[in-house]
Amino acid sequence: MAQLTIDLNQRSYPIHIGAGLLTNTSLYAPAIAGRNVLIVTNDSIAPLYLPTVCEALTDYHVESMVLPDGEKHKTLAVLETIFDKLLQLRYDRSCTLIALGGGVIGDMTGFAAASYQRGVNFIQIPTTLLAQVDSSVGGKTGVNHPLGKNMIGAFHQPRAVIADTDTLSTLSDRQLRAGVAEVIKYGLLIDAPFDAWLREHLPAVLAREPTALSYAIERSCNVKAAIVAADEREKGQRALLNLGHTFGHAIETGMGYGRWLHGEAIAAGMCMAADLSHRIGWINAQERQACIDIIHQAGLPTKPPADISEQQFLDLMAQDKKVRDHTLHLVLLKAIGHTVLTTDFSEAQLRETIRSSYS
Amino acid sequence: MAQLTIDLNQRSYPIHIGAGLLTNTSLYAPAIAGRNVLIVTNDSIAPLYLPTVCEALTDYHVESMVLPDGEKHKTLAVLETIFDKLLQLRYDRSCTLIALGGGVIGDMTGFAAASYQRGVNFIQIPTTLLAQVDSSVGGKTGVNHPLGKNMIGAFHQPRAVIADTDTLSTLSDRQLRAGVAEVIKYGLLIDAPFDAWLREHLPAVLAREPTALSYAIERSCNVKAAIVAADEREKGQRALLNLGHTFGHAIETGMGYGRWLHGEAIAAGMCMAADLSHRIGWINAQERQACIDIIHQAGLPTKPPADISEQQFLDLMAQDKKVRDHTLHLVLLKAIGHTVLTTDFSEAQLRETIRSSYS
Numbered sequence: 001m002a003q004l005t006i007d008l009n010q011r012s013y014p015i016h017i018g019a020g021l022l023t024n025t026s027l028y029a030p031a032i033a034g035r036n037v038l039i040v041t042n043d044s045i046a047p048l049y050l051p052t053v054c055e056a057l058t059d060y061h062v063e064s065m066v067l068p069d070g071e072k073h074k075t076l077a078v079l080e081t082i083f084d085k086l087l088q089l090r091y092d093r094s095c096t097l098i099a100l101g102g103g104v105i106g107d108m109t110g111f112a113a114a115s116y117q118r119g120v121n122f123i124q125i126p127t128t129l130l131a132q133v134d135s136s137v138g139g140k141t142g143v144n145h146p147l148g149k150n151m152i153g154a155f156h157q158p159r160a161v162i163a164d165t166d167t168l169s170t171l172s173d174r175q176l177r178a179g180v181a182e183v184i185k186y187g188l189l190i191d192a193p194f195d196a197w198l199r200e201h202l203p204a205v206l207a208r209e210p211t212a213l214s215y216a217i218e219r220s221c222n223v224k225a226a227i228v229a230a231d232e233r234e235k236g237q238r239a240l241l242n243l244g245h246t247f248g249h250a251i252e253t254g255m256g257y258g259r260w261l262h263g264e265a266i267a268a269g270m271c272m273a274a275d276l277s278h279r280i281g282w283i284n285a286q287e288r289q290a291c292i293d294i295i296h297q298a299g300l301p302t303k304p305p306a307d308i309s310e311q312q313f314l315d316l317m318a319q320d321k322k323v324r325d326h327t328l329h330l331v332l333l334k335a336i337g338h339t340v341l342t343t344d345f346s347e348a349q350l351r352e353t354i355r356s357s358y359s
Numbered sequence: 360m361a362q363l364t365i366d367l368n369q370r371s372y373p374i375h376i377g378a379g380l381l382t383n384t385s386l387y388a389p390a391i392a393g394r395n396v397l398i399v400t401n402d403s404i405a406p407l408y409l410p411t412v413c414e415a416l417t418d419y420h421v422e423s424m425v426l427p428d429g430e431k432h433k434t435l436a437v438l439e440t441i442f443d444k445l446l447q448l449r450y451d452r453s454c455t456l457i458a459l460g461g462g463v464i465g466d467m468t469g470f471a472a473a474s475y476q477r478g479v480n481f482i483q484i485p486t487t488l489l490a491q492v493d494s495s496v497g498g499k500t501g502v503n504h505p506l507g508k509n510m511i512g513a514f515h516q517p518r519a520v521i522a523d524t525d526t527l528s529t530l531s532d533r534q535l536r537a538g539v540a541e542v543i544k545y546g547l548l549i550d551a552p553f554d555a556w557l558r559e560h561l562p563a564v565l566a567r568e569p570t571a572l573s574y575a576i577e578r579s580c581n582v583k584a585a586i587v588a589a590d591e592r593e594k595g596q597r598a599l600l601n602l603g604h605t606f607g608h609a610i611e612t613g614m615g616y617g618r619w620l621h622g623e624a625i626a627a628g629m630c631m632a633a634d635l636s637h638r639i640g641w642i643n644a645q646e647r648q649a650c651i652d653i654i655h656q657a658g659l660p661t662k663p664p665a666d667i668s669e670q671q672f673l674d675l676m677a678q679d680k681k682v683r684d685h686t687l688h689l690v691l692l693k694a695i696g697h698t699v700l701t702t703d704f705s706e707a708q709l710r711e712t713i714r715s716s717y718s
Contacts, residue, residue: 034683076442080435087506092682115474117680118501118512119592142477147446153477154513233478321476323451324393 002218006137007229011157015137015221017214021164022052022125025059031123031159034094037062040082040109041100042069045127048170053100053125063089067105071258074104074144076152082112096121096159102128102175103135103262107153110141114156124158127167129179129213130263133186133220136161138228138238144257148319149249155233163221165214173206173299178263180205180298183216185270186223188291189243192337194219195294202297239341242322243331244269247304250316254308260301267300268357276353277333280345287336303357313354314347361577365496366588370516374496374580376573380523381411381484384418390482390518393453396421399441399468400459401428404486407529412459412484422448426464430617433463433503435511441471455480455518461487461534462494462621466512469500473515483517486526488538488572489622492545492579495520497587497597503616507678508608514592522580524573532565532658537622539564539657542575544629545582547650548602551696553578554653561656598700601681602690603628606663609675613667619660626659627716635712636692639704646695662716672713673706 001018016027037060041050046066054062065085067078086095099109099122106124113122124136142153168176183205187195197219198205204212224241231238247269251260274291277283292302304313322329322341328350331339360377375386396419400409405425413421424444426437445454458468458481465483472481483495501512527535542564546554556578557564563571583600590597606628610619633650636642651661663672681688681700687709690698 076435076439083435083504083511084506087504087510087678090678090682090685092685093680094683115501115511115513117510118499118514140477142474145442145446147443151446151476152442152474154474155477319446319449321452323449324453326449326451 002214004218004221004225006157006225008157008232013158013160015161015163015225017132017163017165017218017221019164019166019210021162022049022167023056025056027160027162028056028123031121032060032096033121034092034096035061036089036091036095037098038086038089038091038095039064039098039100040067040105040112041065042067042105044069045101045105049100049127049167053098067108071104071144071252071262072256074108074257076143079108079112079143082109083116086112086116093117093120096123098123098125099136100125100127102126102131106131106136107141107150108143110139110156110158111143111153114141114154119156121159122156124161126161126163128171128175129168129217130175130182132163132168132217133179134182134224136163137221137224139232147253149252149257150321163217165210165217168208168213174261176206176208177299178261181263181267181270181295181300183220184294184298185243185266186220188270188333188336189223189240189339190227190337191219191223192335194223195336199294202294206298239322239329240331240339243339244273246317246320246322246328246330247272249320250313251304251308253319254312254316255305260305264301267295267298268302268304271295271302272304272353272357273330273332275356276330276345276349279349279353280332283333283335287333290336291333306358310351310354314351361573363577363580363584365516365584367516367591372516372518372520374520374522374584376491376522376524376577376580378523378525378569380521381408381526382415384415386519386521387415387482390480391419391455392480393451393455394420395448395450395454396457397445397448397450397454398423398457398459399426399464399471400424401426401464403428404460404464408459408486408526412457426467428463430463430503430611430621431615433467433616435502438467438471438502441468442475445471445475452476452479455482457482457484458495459484459486461485461490465490465495466500466509467502469498469515469517470502470512473500473513478515480518481515483520485520485522487530487534488527488576489534489541491522491527491576492538493541493583495522496580496583498591508612508616509680522576524569524576527567527572533620535565535567536658537620540622540626540629540654540659542579543653543657544602544625545579547629547692547695548582548599548698549586549696550578550582551694553582554695558653561653565657598681598688599690599698602698603632605676605679605681605687605689606631608679609672610663610667612678613671613675614664619664623660626654626657627661627663630654630661631663631712631716632689632691634716635689635704635708638708638712639691642692642694646692649695650692665717669710669713673710
């Protein structure tokens with residue numbers, strides 16, 4: 001088992017990574033304040049892992065809530081049902097929420113924990129690769145709005161992240177690949193040696209070879225932990241974690257939430273970011289192609305869906321949280337392993353990237 | 360004009376108190392980050408002060424939104440309409456929300472600002488006495504749930520509070536008295552000399568005599584500022600600000616939001632807190648009566664409405680945010696000007712306080 005720490009002073013917390021962690025009672029105890037626990041999960045995960053987690057928590061009063069699975073349910077309306085449940089249970093400020101599931105469950109449960117009685121404890125138990133390497137770490141929580149992804153939310157750090165790699169055995173190949181998209185991101189972003197390692201070991205990761213998979217998760221979390229500790233509320237460096245995300249969010253919003261998985265959308269988005277980075281002269285054609293190659297090698301989409309028109313794509317991007325006073329900021333590549341948040345591109349260049357991506 | 364500061368390091372902000380401040384452009388500028396401003400107000404306040412505030416902000420792109428007036432509209436559903444508006448306007452993270460109104464508008468707009476894109480700037484322009492002395496200061500934001508008041512929310516500090524005492528001229532006597540309830544609270548709570556001053560000058564405050572009213576607001580904000588600076592997130596001392604509030608919230612929730620004003624409910628609640636404090640031997644009969652007298656003198660209710668049964672009252676109190684692991688904590692009086700958060704009372708004593716309050 002590996003343990004990393006997100007270093008945020010009094011809000012610091014551990015990330016536990018390894019096999020067989022769900023049943024390890026000692027990992028939960030330091031993160032639970034009172035006696036009352038509510039586990040929030042979904043109808044795909046509940047039959048697989050809810051009984052196991054409940055068994056590890058026999059010292060507490062544990063209730064659970066099973067939500068429908070899928071990004072299209074990450075809404076204010078579903079969030080409200082969590083508040084209803086907490087109030088019906090008469091849970092007070094000393095309660096603890098546990099998010100058992102992927103990114104959707106983690107984001108929504110985290111936002112419920114941020115807002116219930118102005119903030120209660122929560123624990124992340126990510127059961128997808130994407131959630132283990134990305135969304136469960138760093139305290140970004142929230143829900144979608146019909147006009148934009150993650151538009152309503154809070155920064156609210158969990159008290160612990162328990163990433164049990166055994167839970168990945170039940171993940172579909174499609175879900176696994178979606179998680180690999182975020183793993184690839186960390187290499188491109190800031191960690192060229194990890195990118196090099198990943199190019200060599202991608203087949204082992206995709207085959208769920210335990211050592212390779214655990215290393216990929218740990219290294220990804222290490223990168224994310226360092227960035228979050230340096231910039232918890234995304235005043236600067238943390239924005240780099242959104243490589244490919246402004247393009248990706250446009251795909252997700254434009255297609256309707258849930259039709260493309262988040263990892264698939266940002267995979268295509270990273271290819272578009274590489275294309276634009278090349279178009280403005282920051283990376284050469286070989287580097288652009290290397291980005292596309294690793295994403296293709298992971299079985300991920302390298303182009304956006306043809307259903308979204310060029311103008312619609314631009315409009316959707318203009319709605320992103322990376323917009324400041326009507327100016328779009330994008331994370332682009334100076335090299336593999338070196339990204340910056342920039343406005344150094346023209347709308348014409350951006351249009352060319354979108355147009356050429358379809359062809 | 361008086362200026363106080365809420366001292367919270369990088370989240371510090373000024374409270375401006377005085378006449379004619381709405382038109383003082385220089386008070387707004389330091390608290391507005393980008394170009395885009397959304398003023399959220401209600402249908403009672405908009406005709407009176409919205410044009411004035413807009414005139415002070417000609418340097419910005421200003422939009423406004425007029426919500427229905429009243430506590431019963433402080434809901435997640437109405438909150439969602441603020442998000443809809445912000446997204447329709449394509450406002451990004453650099454926008455600023457302005458809450459122009461009483462506590463309901465301030466709490467809801469503040470929570471919208473806390474949650475929109477995980478947090479944007481906001482300014483409080485409180486137009487009721489209650490909001491000027493209490494709810495606009497300290498960063499508590501949120502909405503009600505049918506099962507409990509302020510159950511969903513966030514701590515999110517404004518960038519400035521602009522309390523223009525001229526706006527109190529349009530306040531009804533009932534609203535003014537409701538605000539005086541919170542002013543009385545500060546004296547009882549922690550500031551015996553202020554309590555003594557207030558007993559002498561209450562007629563002047565109720566007659567809206569400018570010097571007396573301004574002094575009452577400034578002194579109240581001073582007490583609140585000191586307590587918030589010491590304990591922003593209510594880990595300890597800040598809970599004292601809830602003197603009478605657990606009783607009061609039970610009245611508000613039990614009667615249906617808006618039938619009693621918040622200040623009326625906590626006025627009766629403070630009398631009940633004084634009664635229980637006497638019943639457990641902390642204050643004598645004269646002190647208990649002195650609490651009731653000043654509330655009566657202000658024309659505020661000293662008893663809860665007879666509509667709520669004893670058992671219902673207890674059940675509603677058990678739902679309050681001051682409950683920790685099923686144990687009710689109450690703010691009670693050791694003396695006038697000295698309160699503590701305590702569990703040193705029995706359910707029987709609490710029942711006697713509730714029962715005797717009706718008679």
